Amino acid sequence: MATANGERLYTSEKVNVVRDAHGVPHIDAHTLGGAYWGLGYCHAYDRGLQLLLTRILGQGRAAELLSGDDETVEVDRFFRKMNFGNSLDTQLELLLPETRELLDQYCAGVNARLEVKIPWELRLMGYKAEPWTPADSVLMSRMTGYVGLAQSQGEIERFIVEMVQGGIGREKLEALFPGLVRNLDEDLLRTVTLTERMVPESVWLRRVVPAMTASNNWVVSPAKSATGNALLANDPHLETNRLPNVWCEAAMKVGDRYAMGAGMPGIPGLIIGRTNDVAWGATYTFMDGIDFWVEQCRDGQYLKDGAWHDFGKRTETIKRKKKSPLDVTYFENDHGVLEGDPKSEGHCIATRWASADSGARSLNAFAGIWNAKTVEEGMACLGEIETAWNWVLADGSGNIGYQMSGMLPKRGEGVNGFVPVPGWDSANDWQGFHHHSELPRCVNPEQGYFVTANQDLNGWGATSPINIAMSGHRANRISAMLEAKEKLTLEDLQSIQYDDYSLEAERFMPFIRDQIPDSPAGKALRDWDCRYAPESDGAVVFEAFYRELYNEVFGNAGLGPDVMEHVWKETGLVVGFFQNFEDVLLADDSPWFEGRSRDDMYAAALERALETEVAPWRASNHLIMKHLLFGERLPKFLGFDHGPVALRGGRATPHQGQVFRAGNRDSSFTPSFRFVTDLANDELFSNLAGGPSDRRFSKWYVSDLDNWVSGRYKKVTPD
Numbered sequence: 001m002a003t004a005n006g007e008r009l010y011t012s013e014k015v016n017v018v019r020d021a022h023g024v025p026h027i028d029a030h031t032l033g034g035a036y037w038g039l040g041y042c043h044a045y046d047r048g049l050q051l052l053l054t055r056i057l058g059q060g061r062a063a064e065l066l067s068g069d070d071e072t073v074e075v076d077r078f079f080r081k082m083n084f085g086n087s088l089d090t091q092l093e094l095l096l097p098e099t100r101e102l103l104d105q106y107c108a109g110v111n112a113r114l115e116v117k118i119p120w121e122l123r124l125m126g127y128k129a130e131p132w133t134p135a136d137s138v139l140m141s142r143m144t145g146y147v148g149l150a151q152s153q154g155e156i157e158r159f160i161v162e163m164v165q166g167g168i169g170r171e172k173l174e175a176l177f178p179g180l181v182r183n184l185d186e187d188l189l190r191t192v193t194l195t196e197r198m199v200p201e202s203v204w205l206r207r208v209v210p211a212m213t214a215s216n217n218w219v220v221s222p223a224k225s226a227t228g229n230a231l232l233a234n235d236p237h238l239e240t241n242r243l244p245n246v247w248c249e250a251a252m253k254v255g256d257r258y259a260m261g262a263g264m265p266g267i268p269g270l271i272i273g274r275t276n277d278v279a280w281g282a283t284y285t286f287m288d289g290i291d292f293w294v295e296q297c298r299d300g301q302y303l304k305d306g307a308w309h310d311f312g313k314r315t316e317t318i319k320r321k322k323k324s325p326l327d328v329t330y331f332e333n334d335h336g337v338l339e340g341d342p343k344s345e346g347h348c349i350a351t352r353w354a355s356a357d358s359g360a361r362s363l364n365a366f367a368g369i370w371n372a373k374t375v376e377e378g379m380a381c382l383g384e385i386e387t388a389w390n391w392v393l394a395d396g397s398g399n400i401g402y403q404m405s406g407m408l409p410k411r412g413e414g415v416n417g418f419v420p421v422p423g424w425d426s427a428n429d430w431q432g433f434h435h436h437s438e439l440p441r442c443v444n445p446e447q448g449y450f451v452t453a454n455q456d457l458n459g460w461g462a463t464s465p466i467n468i469a470m471s472g473h474r475a476n477r478i479s480a481m482l483e484a485k486e487k488l489t490l491e492d493l494q495s496i497q498y499d500d501y502s503l504e505a506e507r508f509m510p511f512i513r514d515q516i517p518d519s520p521a522g523k524a525l526r527d528w529d530c531r532y533a534p535e536s537d538g539a540v541v542f543e544a545f546y547r548e549l550y551n552e553v554f555g556n557a558g559l560g561p562d563v564m565e566h567v568w569k570e571t572g573l574v575v576g577f578f579q580n581f582e583d584v585l586l587a588d589d590s591p592w593f594e595g596r597s598r599d600d601m602y603a604a605a606l607e608r609a610l611e612t613e614v615a616p617w618r619a620s621n622h623l624i625m626k627h628l629l630f631g632e633r634l635p636k637f638l639g640f641d642h643g644p645v646a647l648r649g650g651r652a653t654p655h656q657g658q659v660f661r662a663g664n665r666d667s668s669f670t671p672s673f674r675f676v677t678d679l680a681n682d683e684l685f686s687n688l689a690g691g692p693s694d695r696r697f698s699k700w701y702v703s704d705l706d707n708w709v710s711g712r713y714k715k716v717t718p719d
């Protein structure tokens with residue numbers, strides 16, 4: 001057991017927990033149940049505040065337990081509407097006996113620590129910790145798979161409804177979403193009453209649940225590896241302007257068998273990492289698991305196949321601290337939760353997420369990966385996870401593989417899931433879900449590596465789960481760097497994780513290079529190497545041009561300058577789905593051009609962009625890492641917040657460095673955690689945007705941050 005740091009967290013006859021020199025907890029147990037007990041203890045010890053606050057939000061009890069103000073009530077309204085706590089007991093009954101045993105042990109470990117001490121921040125607010133239960137971990141698995149992930153798919157589909165109601169015609173919609181709006185009923189959507197616009201702003205006022213969208217992972221076969229063994233790299237791109245980091249690292253050992261990597265507080269097991277035999281990493285896949293139906297309503301009923309039916313009625317009581325309780329009613333049918341009041345005659349939207357009743361199979365999979373010995377066994381295990389992820393895997397025998405997971409609905413003929421459909425026709429209902437063997441997957445691909453970076457991966461499956469994905473720029477750049485070297489090392493993989501070259505910029509620059517004048521801003525742009533390094537001044541000028549081009553094309557052609565400004569400043573739409581917008585910007589002609597030439601629009605955008613003051617990229621692309629509860633509420637000298645932290649990278653570089661606003665607050669997508677591993681050795685190299693602990697006055701609060709910024713990796717071993 002690694003005791004170089006000398007800090008022992010817990011010891012007993014069944015389990016010992018110590019920190020290594022980097023603060024990573026090492027759990028040594030006689031049984032796997034003991035190891036899970038130790039993991040639960042570590043999660044409560046290092047991330048007790050994060051653990052309990054996340055549960056409070058997921059239960060929709062923030063107004064009851066934290067603050068009864070109106071903002072917090074709106075947070076509770078959102079989570080009550082999502083109903084993440086639905087059917088938790090049913091899911092527990094579906095757990096495999098061995099999974100339930102491990103889950104019970106995990107909860108016992110959490111509670112053993114909470115009985116000793118709960119975070120002082122919560123005690124200050126009068127909160128008395130309730131025991132952690134198996135149902136709470138099911139709740140966590142649902143929240144992790146929805147917030148910021150599946151939610152982003154719902155946002156873009158809702159935006160289509162808003163564009164139709166804003167007067168954007170079919171020709172422009174088809175140009176922006178080619179092939180996806182052919183069954184769009186514009187007349188019907190114009191009659192729909194929308195009571196919400198995009199994501200409710202108040203939902204994001206809490207930093208407890210991070211926005212998650214992007215990531216990179218790739219796996220390399222022995223044929224391209226310097227050691228002759230498979231390599232794997234993963235860097236999940238999540239919201240990093242928060243403390244603590246969403247990920248918490250651990251190493252677990254039972255006899256000669258180990259697992260090390262990272263998980264999330266409240267979820268038993270490691271989500272990404274490796275064992276003696278298998279390594280695995282995850283990115284989000286843009287599986288379309290959210291659908292909208294237009295419901296015809298009257299007198300509290302909805303029309304279905306020519307008959308009227310009563311909506312289910314769910315009334316939630318939101319208790320408010322120091323205020324009277326508030327009853328909130330939600331109307332539901334087989335298509336999910338209704339937006340609006342069905343007592344009024346008209347059309348309303350109902351929304352359903354495919355994984356809303358999930359949990360058991362996901363927890364079974366996270367437990368089962370411990371015993372996987374091969375890539376194919378790992379794929380069969382991780383493929384069962386009910387939320388949408390891209391998994392890459394490698395094993396000690398030299399095999400590599402890719403498997404998509406998630407509950408993909410089987411839809412009726414002609415229904416693609418991207419546009420709302422009439423709810424009164426049962427032909428538009430879901431007809432079960434596809435098995436993971438039908439989803440995109442492969443074993444030992446011919447090219448000797450496999451890369452996922454949130455791009456379109458439909459070509460690898462018997463089904464097409466992805467309607468709209470992120471750009472392929474990151475995946476293409478990573479693939480090019482893997483191809484460029486005959487034999488790859490872990491150092492090469494680390495270098496790729498920090499690469500800040502933009503293939504996107506490389507595409508745009510030829511259109512404007514000859515028009516760039518010899519001014520300070522012009523010189524910075526003309527000499528730019530397409531890298532988003534912190535010291536780059538060309539990146540600043542290019543970003544000004546890029547944004548002005550959006551304003552020129554979309555802001556002046558239907559959406560309007562005000563709408564485009566809001567999309568840029570207060571949503572993540574362009575951040576997540578810029579490829580669709582770029583395909584219009586780079587087209588020879590488009591309905592969005594409204595008769596103007598592309599060259600003229602580029603010239604107008606460039607002229608305005610060149611008024612930008614030349615400055616290093618770090619001056620505008622940085623973030624403040626804010627404490628999840630006290631962020632911006634306490635004086636800076638107390639150290640709860642940290643920064644500014646300069647970021648390398650942009651939206652289209654392998655090292656993503658996106659800083660933006662969504663839901664009335666600052667957000668970001670950057671590599672929140674990085675790890676690389678070579679199956680030749682029992683080692684894992686990692687760094688974390690923060691540190692192991694959520695305790696401000698712990699030496700481990702931001703202990704790994706300098707490594708994360710500078711590109712240094714710590715070594716984690718089982719011992």
